Amino acid sequence: MALLQLDISVALRAYALRVGLSIDDETVALVGPSGAGKTTVLRSVAGLLRPDAGRIELGGEVWFDATTGVHEPPERRSVGVVFQEYALFPHLTVRQNVAFGGSARVEELLHRLRIAPLADQRPGTLSGGERQRVALARALARQPAVLLLDEPLSALDAHTRAHVRDELQDLLAELGLPVLLVTHDFRDAIALADRIGVIVDGQLRQLGSAAELIDRPADAFVAAFTGSNLLHGTATPLAGGGTEVQLDAGGLVRSSHHADGPVGVAVHPWDISLLTQPPPNGANALAGSVAAVTPQGERVQVRVGALTAELTTPDLERLGLQRGDQAWATFTRQSARLVPLAAPPTSANGDSG
Known part of the structure; x- marks a missing residue:
């Protein structure tokens, strides 16, 4: 061919x-x-x-x-x-x-x-x-x-x-x-x-x-376009490894990935867990009210503040969350991927840079 x-x-x-x-x-x-x-x-x-x-x-x-x-x-x-x-x-x-x-x-x-x-x-x-x-x-x-x-x-x-x-x-x-x-x-x-x-x-x-x-999204746009949650902030490397990100909308997130300066924090919906009580100190957790609950086949998307989590129907029933309830969206440092806000175009042969 x-x-x-x-x-x-x-x-x-x-x-x-x-x-x-x-x-x-x-x-x-x-x-x-x-x-x-x-x-x-x-x-x-x-x-x-x-x-x-x-x-x-x-x-x-x-x-x-x-x-x-x-x-x-x-x-x-x-x-x-x-x-x-x-x-x-x-x-x-x-x-x-x-x-x-x-x-x-x-x-x-x-x-x-x-x-x-x-x-x-x-x-x-x-x-x-x-x-x-x-x-x-x-x-x-x-x-x-x-x-x-x-x-x-x-x-x-x-x-x-x-x-x-x-x-x-x-x-x-x-x-x-x-x-x-x-x-x-x-x-x-x-x-x-x-x-x-x-x-x-x-x-x-x-x-x-x-x-x-x-x-492995090349930048913040690709991450958001492919369905990741995207938070904007400023990254500061930590002495012991990893990165701390001060979010533009308020709040602090830690990532196991390295970055310095303005970044996007990309988190898959399926990597987010929801809690009805505040988690222990040091965990990545952003509080908000449940704004939407949207069934997606056997799973359910739940929007809490700026983040959308994807849960199984039994997990949502166990939590008992409904629109308007207060919840905490939590995720690990490994699942908080740091991406540049913009990326250079790929080379003429189509390979990603």
């Missing part, structure tokens, strides 16, 4: 997008806030936007090179694209929409994506999940060497989203293509991607597996 390589720069209104990536037969998700530059990367690979500088190639075939002036149009790039709103032709049937991508594999794709019974219907009569499958079939009908997915699940309701996410996960595993996926939802990225790149203000902050981003 050909390797997709890109190293591009695009001047946007508020900042310059600079991203370097190498993608093999895997799915790479670009995540980050709206306006971070994720879709600009996708459009550049598809040929819908011309970068200001850099190079894009697939297996040695150059699609864009600012130095030599090469810029292949979209129709000459072996790319299949699924747009955010699917962009199906409303006046064409499902079969005709798929055939627009290429006629050779229409019947195969209709059956493979389980939309053969819908072949003579028009997009307006389909559900969100059905429209997504049609858009995928049309993209694959081009027999692409690269698949691009722009927010493929954002148009779906919560129930349909979970089901279609599972279907898409299985399909991507079968394809064996370089797949570049854009999403603002970290949960979708975890489910669908082999590697995840976090883009903020046009800079690739970190690239790695979901486990790497969760366990």
Whole structure:
């Protein structure tokens, strides 16, 4: 399978997008806030936007090179694209929409994506999940060497989203293509991607597996985006080892990690325990009232002050905590990870610094 390589720069209104990536037969998700530059990367690979500088190639075939002036149009790039709103032709049937991508594999794709019974219907009569499958079939009908997915699940309701996410996960595993996926939802990225790149203000902050981003975030933004609680403060190294952090919002936290100066304190929700009485002196404990209790399947998220803890339902029942109750959120020094408030962008080959 050909390797997709890109190293591009695009001047946007508020900042310059600079991203370097190498993608093999895997799915790479670009995540980050709206306006971070994720879709600009996708459009550049598809040929819908011309970068200001850099190079894009697939297996040695150059699609864009600012130095030599090469810029292949979209129709000459072996790319299949699924747009955010699917962009199906409303006046064409499902079969005709798929055939627009290429006629050779229409019947195969209709059956493979389980939309053969819908072949003579028009997009307006389909559900969100059905429209997504049609858009995928049309993209694959081009027999692409690269698949691009722009927010493929954002148009779906919560129930349909979970089901279609599972279907898409299985399909991507079968394809064996370089797949570049854009999403603002970290949960979708975890489910669908082999590697995840976090883009903020046009800079690739970190690239790695979901486990790497969760366990070793490059900076405070990555930590918060992946679901950690984040507290800001000023770190002072301790003579005996470890660090003491004076929190900006008040309170003191100690960590077994080393830092000096302004930092973020990142704590996973599942590393937090709740108490109904003050803990012994010296423990990391922040007091607050219970602001929210949110069931999450077999677990429950409980927000106490600025922290969210994740407990089992039996543990919450044992504590007897309800909204408005006073509680103490506690965590160990080892689970208080110290992260810089900002990180340099990753290098052009996509490795984290």
